[in-house]
Each structure stands twice: as C-alpha cells, then as structure tokens.
Amino acid sequence: MGTWDIGHFDNDSAADFGGGLDDAAPGEREALLRSALLCAVGAEEFLDSDEAVEAVAAAALVAAQCPGGAAVTTAYGPKEPIPPLAAELRTLAVAALDRVVAAESELAELWDETESGPAWREGILELRAVLAAAASADAPVAGS
Numbered sequence: 001m002g003t004w005d006i007g008h009f010d011n012d013s014a015a016d017f018g019g020g021l022d023d024a025a026p027g028e029r030e031a032l033l034r035s036a037l038l039c040a041v042g043a044e045e046f047l048d049s050d051e052a053v054e055a056v057a058a059a060a061l062v063a064a065q066c067p068g069g070a071a072v073t074t075a076y077g078p079k080e081p082i083p084p085l086a087a088e089l090r091t092l093a094v095a096a097l098d099r100v101v102a103a104e105s106e107l108a109e110l111w112d113e114t115e116s117g118p119a120w121r122e123g124i125l126e127l128r129a130v131l132a133a134a135a136s137a138d139a140p141v142a143g144s
Helices: 010-023 026-041 049-063 086-103 106-112 117-137
Strands: none
Touching: 010 026, 010 117, 026 049, 026 086, 026 106, 049 106, 049 117, 086 106, 086 117, 106 117
C-alpha cells in the first residue's frame, strides 16, 4: 500500500476506492459505502489493511454528511457528489472504525509501527466522535 500522509484518503487503496465511487452510478454509491463498512465490521479474524482503509474512507464520507463533519476535499477522494446517505450508516461507520483500530487490524499495526501512529489514531477518534454524536442524535428517545 502506498501511503503518503495520515489523511483518510492519503493512500492508494482509499484513493482507488474514491475513484470507484466516481465510476459508480449515483444510486449505487451508498451501497458501496455500506459494503466497505460491513466488510470491516464483519472481519472475524485479521482485518486486512486494504479493507480497513476503504472502511475509513467510507466512514469519512458518511461523517461529511453529519453535523460537525468535515467535507472531504482532498484530491484523492471522490470527485462526484455522494447522495444523501441513510442515517443508520452512522452507527455502522462507528462500528467499522472501532474494528479498524482494534487488535487484529493490519492497518492499526502498520500505523503503530510509525511515528505518525498517534496522529493517525487521533484522526480516527475525531472521525468516530462526529459519527457517534450524529448516531446518538438519530437514536429514538426511550419512552417516546
């Protein structure tokens, strides 16, 4: 995997994922994001780094539609707009990010071997915080 920085799209696999979203019909983009998130969440043993970086990129695109979420403006992200996404993707994205930074994640292991590991983890935590806050705001209130 070619990686040039700690950003969510700053590696070959995530950039390719963004290009794949651009190549997909607008109505197929949400399914591609969901698939990337589910792949990470469903990894029963070791999570491959390519699958993990796609999940991080997908989570960044979901977070971009949340209150307080940062727009994905990197040249390596998708150029075509992402249609409004279903709110349940926020919870799925949180679970995917939790899996990405957990034990048995190749991506986390690779970053932890570098000086930039703590900064990468901080970026993931910031992304997770936006998603978790939005998912919490979407959750039904007990007794209502």
